[in-house]
Amino acid sequence: MTQSLPQMAHEHHGRLLHSVDAMPALADGLMTATTEEARASLGATCTFLEGTLLPHMDAAEQTIYPELERMFQNRHSMAPMRREHTEIRRLVAALAEAADKQKTEPLTLGRTLVVRRTVFQLYALLKIHLAEEEAYLRIVERGVATDVADVLAAAMAHPMAGATG
Numbered sequence: 037m038t039q040s041l042p043q044m045a046h047e048h049h050g051r052l053l054h055s056v057d058a059m060p061a062l063a064d065g066l067m068t069a070t071t072e073e074a075r076a077s078l079g080a081t082c083t084f085l086e087g088t089l090l091p092h093m094d095a096a097e098q099t100i101y102p103e104l105e106r107m108f109q110n111r112h113s114m115a116p117m118r119r120e121h122t123e124i125r126r127l128v129a130a131l132a133e134a135a136d137k138q139k140t141e142p143l144t145l146g147r148t149l150v151v152r153r154t155v156f157q158l159y160a161l162l163k164i165h166l167a168e169e170e171a172y173l174r175i176v177e178r179g180v181a182t183d184v185a186d187v188l189a190a191a192m193a194h195p196m197a198g199a200t201g
Contacts, residue, residue, distance in 0.1 A: 046170075048092065049166050049169070049170055051088075052088070052089060052092065052162075052166060053163075053166060055081075055084045055088070055089075056159060056162045056163065056166070058081075059081065059155050059156075059158065059159040059162075060155075060156065060159055062077050062078075062081055062155055063151075063152040063155040063156050063159075064152075065077060066143065066148050066151060066152055066155075067148065067152070071138075071142045071143070074138060074143055074148075075135075075138050075139065078131070078134065078135040078138055078151070079135055081131070081135075081155070082128075082131060082132050082135045085128045085131065085132075085158075086128065086132065089124075089128070089162075090125065090128065093121050093124065093125075096169065097118065097121065100169075100172065100173065100176060101114040101117065101118070103176055104172055104175065104176060107175070107176070117165070117168065117169070117172070120161060120164075120165045121165075123161060124158065124161060124162065124165065127154055127157055127158040127161070128158070130154050131151065131154050131155065131158065134147065134150070134151045134154065
């Protein structure tokens with residue numbers, strides 16, 4: 037049975053937020069973590085970001101955002117959200133680079149502070165962005181025919197299929 041667009045969105049965002057909400061503890065823990073603990077925490081976070089969050093963003097850009105632009109009759113109406121996606125991708129890449137370095141070198145205090153700053157920036161941006169996305173999804177759900185909402189929900193469902201939370 038296919039979920040409705042709001043059901044799917046709420047479930048997906050709940051899964052995403054579960055991992056996003058753990059990010060401040062990761063950042064704080066880096067100050068006292070052993071090299072192995074830091075490696076494991078950063079690796080798990082990067083796996084979530086690259087394997088779950090980024091595919092979710094791609095799906096939103098390909099399905100939900102075009103529909104919102106059609107509804108708003110302006111192809112640039114989603115530009116702020118797309119810019120946030122660009123910044124999220126930049127921060128994810130920076131974190132992945134730090135995690136790769138961590139595989140061969142221990143985190144120095146300077147690098148630890150840079151990684152913490154990146155994690156906190158990403159956390160803050162994701163909390164705001166996901167809340168905005170929820171609001172936009174309610175607009176789409178109320179403004180499209182049921183069959184269109186079902187198609188959008190099915191398109192968004194795929195990237196989260198293997199996510200855990």
